Amino acid sequence: MLECIPETPVEHTTGKINPAKTCQPLGAMYAALGIHGCLPHSHGSQGCCAYHRMHLTRHFRDPVLASSSSFTEGASVFGGAANLKTSIKNVFAIYNPEIMAVHTTCLSETIGDDLPNIIKTADIPEGKSVIHVNTPSYHGSHITGFSGMCKAMVSYLAQSDGATKKSQMNVLPGFVNPGDMREIRRIVDALGVNMIMFPDTSNVLDTPLTSKYQMYPDGGATVAEIRDAGNSEVTLALGSFASHDAAEVLQDKCGVTGIPLKLPIGIKATDDFIMAVKDWFGVEIPASLTLERGQVVDTLIDTHFHYQGKRVAVFGDPDHVIALTEFLLAMGMIPVYVLTGTPGKAFEAEIRKMLEEAGITGSRVKAEGDLFELQQWIKEAPVDLLIGTSYGKYIARAEDVPFVRFGFPILDRAVHPLMPVVGYRGCLRLIEQISNALLERRDRDCLDEDFELVL
Amino acid sequence: MDTSSVTAEGSACISERQNFILTTGKSKSSIHCADDSLAGSVSQRACVFCGARVVLNPVTDAAHLVHGPIGCATYTWDIRGSLSSGSEMYRNSFSTDMKERDVVFGGEKKLATCIDEIVGKYHPPAIFVYSTCVSGMIGDDIIAVCKAASERHATDVIPVESSGFLSGNKVVGYRAAAIALMQLIKPREGETVEKTRKLNFLGEYNLGGEKWVVERYLREIGIEINVAFTGDSTVAALKQAPGACLNLVQCTGSMHWVAMSLEQEFGTSYLDVNFFGAANTAESLRKIAQFYGDPEMIRRTETLIEREQARIQPVLQKYRKKLAGKRAAIYVGGAFKAVAIIRQLKELGMEIVLTGTQTGKKEEYDNLSTLLDPGTIIIDDANPAELEKFLLEKNVDVMAGGVKERVLAYKLGIGFVDHNHDRKDGLAGFDGAVRFAREVYVTTCTPVWNQLKAAGRRV
Numbered sequence: 001m002l003e004c005i006p007e008t009p010v011e012h013t014t015g016k017i018n019p020a021k022t023c024q025p026l027g028a029m030y031a032a033l034g035i036h037g038c039l040p041h042s043h044g045s046q047g048c049c050a051y052h053r054m055h056l057t058r059h060f061r062d063p064v065l066a067s068s069s070s071f072t073e074g075a076s077v078f079g080g081a082a083n084l085k086t087s088i089k090n091v092f093a094i095y096n097p098e099i100m101a102v103h104t105t106c107l108s109e110t111i112g113d114d115l116p117n118i119i120k121t122a123d124i125p126e127g128k129s130v131i132h133v134n135t136p137s138y139h140g141s142h143i144t145g146f147s148g149m150c151k152a153m154v155s156y157l158a159q160s161d162g163a164t165k166k167s168q169m170n171v172l173p174g175f176v177n178p179g180d181m182r183e184i185r186r187i188v189d190a191l192g193v194n195m196i197m198f199p200d201t202s203n204v205l206d207t208p209l210t211s212k213y214q215m216y217p218d219g220g221a222t223v224a225e226i227r228d229a230g231n232s233e234v235t236l237a238l239g240s241f242a243s244h245d246a247a248e249v250l251q252d253k254c255g256v257t258g259i260p261l262k263l264p265i266g267i268k269a270t271d272d273f274i275m276a277v278k279d280w281f282g283v284e285i286p287a288s289l290t291l292e293r294g295q296v297v298d299t300l301i302d303t304h305f306h307y308q309g310k311r312v313a314v315f316g317d318p319d320h321v322i323a324l325t326e327f328l329l330a331m332g333m334i335p336v337y338v339l340t341g342t343p344g345k346a347f348e349a350e351i352r353k354m355l356e357e358a359g360i361t362g363s364r365v366k367a368e369g370d371l372f373e374l375q376q377w378i379k380e381a382p383v384d385l386l387i388g389t390s391y392g393k394y395i396a397r398a399e400d401v402p403f404v405r406f407g408f409p410i411l412d413r414a415v416h417p418l419m420p421v422v423g424y425r426g427c428l429r430l431i432e433q434i435s436n437a438l439l440e441r442r443d444r445d446c447l448d449e450d451f452e453l454v455l
Numbered sequence: 456m457d458t459s460s461v462t463a464e465g466s467a468c469i470s471e472r473q474n475f476i477l478t479t480g481k482s483k484s485s486i487h488c489a490d491d492s493l494a495g496s497v498s499q500r501a502c503v504f505c506g507a508r509v510v511l512n513p514v515t516d517a518a519h520l521v522h523g524p525i526g527c528a529t530y531t532w533d534i535r536g537s538l539s540s541g542s543e544m545y546r547n548s549f550s551t552d553m554k555e556r557d558v559v560f561g562g563e564k565k566l567a568t569c570i571d572e573i574v575g576k577y578h579p580p581a582i583f584v585y586s587t588c589v590s591g592m593i594g595d596d597i598i599a600v601c602k603a604a605s606e607r608h609a610t611d612v613i614p615v616e617s618s619g620f621l622s623g624n625k626v627v628g629y630r631a632a633a634i635a636l637m638q639l640i641k642p643r644e645g646e647t648v649e650k651t652r653k654l655n656f657l658g659e660y661n662l663g664g665e666k667w668v669v670e671r672y673l674r675e676i677g678i679e680i681n682v683a684f685t686g687d688s689t690v691a692a693l694k695q696a697p698g699a700c701l702n703l704v705q706c707t708g709s710m711h712w713v714a715m716s717l718e719q720e721f722g723t724s725y726l727d728v729n730f731f732g733a734a735n736t737a738e739s740l741r742k743i744a745q746f747y748g749d750p751e752m753i754r755r756t757e758t759l760i761e762r763e764q765a766r767i768q769p770v771l772q773k774y775r776k777k778l779a780g781k782r783a784a785i786y787v788g789g790a791f792k793a794v795a796i797i798r799q800l801k802e803l804g805m806e807i808v809l810t811g812t813q814t815g816k817k818e819e820y821d822n823l824s825t826l827l828d829p830g831t832i833i834i835d836d837a838n839p840a841e842l843e844k845f846l847l848e849k850n851v852d853v854m855a856g857g858v859k860e861r862v863l864a865y866k867l868g869i870g871f872v873d874h875n876h877d878r879k880d881g882l883a884g885f886d887g888a889v890r891f892a893r894e895v896y897v898t899t900c901t902p903v904w905n906q907l908k909a910a911g912r913r914v
């Protein structure tokens with residue numbers, strides 16, 4: 001990978017070199033896995049479905065099931081309606097899920113299959129559901145697909161039974177790991193509020209090894225819960241790219257107030273999340289959470305001199321990067337390059353605003369970028385630390401930069417899907433990873449006489 | 456809720472799928488395999504594009520440009536364990552990242568610009584341009600774009616017609632790659648490549664440095680590899696392919712057609728070889744030496760085999776002691792690989808109780824069943840429910856397969872060895888046989904399985 005960046009300046013105006021995003025259906029599939037008893041279905045040829053399952057499996061290291069309409073040439077000529085109808089019949093006959101969540105692929109989108117109509121006229125067994133989202137990959141990214149599937153859950157399933165709302169809230173957690181969803185639940189439980197979280201992949205993609213394989217693991221929001229989300233008082237939508245749309249639809253459809261928040265990554269975003277719950281429901285913040293927050297502040301002070309003033313490059317999915325950038329600023333680091341592969345000018349605006357408020361100038365911020373670009377920037381003016389997905393490892397090696405893995409996908413390390421980066425515990429993990437990366441570099445590079453036991 | 460147990464009671468194999476499953480010695484019927492998977496099934500199959508990509512990607516100094524939306528490029532970005540001794544160009548991911556407007560108005564212009572920019576940046580000796588579902592559907596003429604770009608830049612811009620929708624089968628993609636390779640190595644008008652005593656090694660992808668292992672053996676007996684298709688190859692080396700006096704063919708899926716084309720066009724004969732397992736390796740080396748017919752070479756081959764066998768057999772014996780009688784399942788991409796693994800596991804004293812592939816051909820399945828004991832289950836394009844049913848029913852201890860089977864096996868408390876194209880450890884040759892045995896041993900006998908048993912007693 002060392003030769004990725006040519007020595008003389010070059011044009012890079014079209015296409016992507018070393019992408020920082022992937023296609024919509026993958027996100028839709030991931031979201032669908034967060035419904036209990038759901039079989040995601042890929043309406044297209046088998047190849048796409050195999051890729052999406054494989055990619056998710058590599059990140060989560062757990063089985064990922066999804067069916068496919070198995071297009072062949074006939075479908076591309078005559079349309080895929082017959083394939084989808086047969087698929088629906090077969091899926092319920094063979095795999096017997098509670099619900100089938102259909103997403104399209106480039107192929108069925110280009111053919112132009114009319115999914116709502118096909119589904120309406122399909123044979124769906126009593127008590128079972130089929131929902132769908134259009135996920136053309138020549139638009140948006142995997143995050144767009146995730147957001148789309150969340151919206152589909154709301155528009156197909158959520159229902160309001162009347163004007164009076166139940167004292168419960170919905171949380172749309174965004175494209176985060178099962179470990180993060182677990183942590184969100186732990187925090188909300190500590191606050192003593194009833195919550196419906198969807199999608200919820202905890203207990204789906206972080207299941208224990210029992211020698212028994214459950215095609216539909218115990219976890220996931222049930223269809224009944226998602227339906228009942230229409231009766232909640234409020235929805236906390238975490239992350240503008242992945243969750244806000246679904247909250248808006250839910251507000252319009254069922255009159256559930258939507259509160260847009262950042263992903264609760266970092267101390268401020270976690271505070272905001274907890275305060276939003278407190279303010280709405282008037283609950284007391286339990287001593288346990290106050291203690292956790294105090295520990296984070298204590299740890300920050302214990303370690304601030306390791307990272308303060310360091311130049312850092314961050315890339316990944318927009319909601320993750322936005323929240324993390326806020327935390328990095330709080331830590332006194334300088335985010336000099338901030339990039340996401342997902343399109344969206346709002347990303348750039350939001351990051352710029354944070355940088356401006358922190359008085360940092362000269363940073364490069366880009367939505368819909370790629371890693372070629374990021375590496376080019378780093379080559380021009382180096383950084384002390386790189387934070388991003390596994391794909392960052394090429395840059396880290398070529399430019400010899402310490403590297404912290406963060407976000408999706410992480411393909412070369414394990415355990416991460418179980419370890420939260422959200423909440424106060426997530427803060428501790430991030431502080432540990434960031435300072436360790438820098439300190440390990442220091443230990444590796446320093447002269448014998450500078451090698452210290454106590455740091 | 457445990458729906459899986461419901462499906463596992465037989466309905467996992469819906470009647471339409473019955474012909475995809477065979478029990479050796481029990482049924483007379485032959486297996487259906489080239490058939491397309493059923494709409495709505497959880498298939499393990501990949502696509503045409505994927506097939507083409509795995510074959511061509513190891514060409515190290517070429518730029519590989521995927522003409523399609525971003526996903527296709529992301530999922531195939533550096534996922535093979537193919538190693539390079541030189542250029543790392545092939546490990547970058549180039550995509551035209553098609554957008555809505557490209558789908559509406561056609562993506563040819565964007566493709567041409569991307570090619571121009573890649574040439575401007577890297578001047579690669581060749582660019583492979585892969586078509587995908589979308590570029591195929593909207594009818595982009597990648598052949599014309601590549602031809603024009605070739606002329607514009609006086610470099611090889613080779614179209615790979617790998618639109619996935621043509622078929623759900625990787626084999627079609629292997630062929631698309633093979634056609635692209637033939638186009639690349641075809642000498643220009645008036646040019647010829649001198650014949651040498653070197654050989655080409657087809658179907659060798661240098662996973663974990665496997666090509667280098669075989670290269671060392673061949674060198675020792677006095678033969679040089681001209682070029683491998685495509686592990687650790689360069690464009691210039693591939694263009695010298697017609698200069699070989701022999702083609703070795705190692706992977707049935709992708710390379711027989713190339714071997715036959717090379718024979719037709721350049722009169723090079725070919726030999727089937729297989730360097731997985733000690734017995735296969737010895738057999739293959741002997742075959743090669745026989746082909747050259749040089750007594751000194753034959754003598755050296757015997758010396759090499761004797762020395763290596765003497766070195767590794769005691770180690771294999773040790774593993775054999777631990778593994779004898781354990782029950783294995785094999786679920787890999789192609790029948791060639793299945794055969795090689797069956798042989799090695801049998802050498803380790805293990806019992807094969809289940810085998811299957813994603814893309815086997817009928818003759819290959821017939822061949823498979825002759826290698827297996829009666830009662831072994833053979834399955835084509837299995838879905839996870841079927842795999843689970845048979846893995847449990849047959850009380851399997853260890854499974855060889857790919858990424859998706861790994862996690863399934865683990866969940867069932869079954870050991871796993873990676874024998875797919877994205878594995879990182881070289882398994883070829885004599886040392887590869889030892890490494891394979893060790894991998895099987897490590898996963899079958901890891902003390903971690905004790906924790907699983909303990910869990911039943913404690914928590």
Ligand code: SF4
Pocket residue numbers: 023024025047048049051105106107137523524525526527528530587588589
């Ligand atoms: S064809 Fe489209 S949906 Fe399929 S993998 Fe490629 S980008 Fe994704």
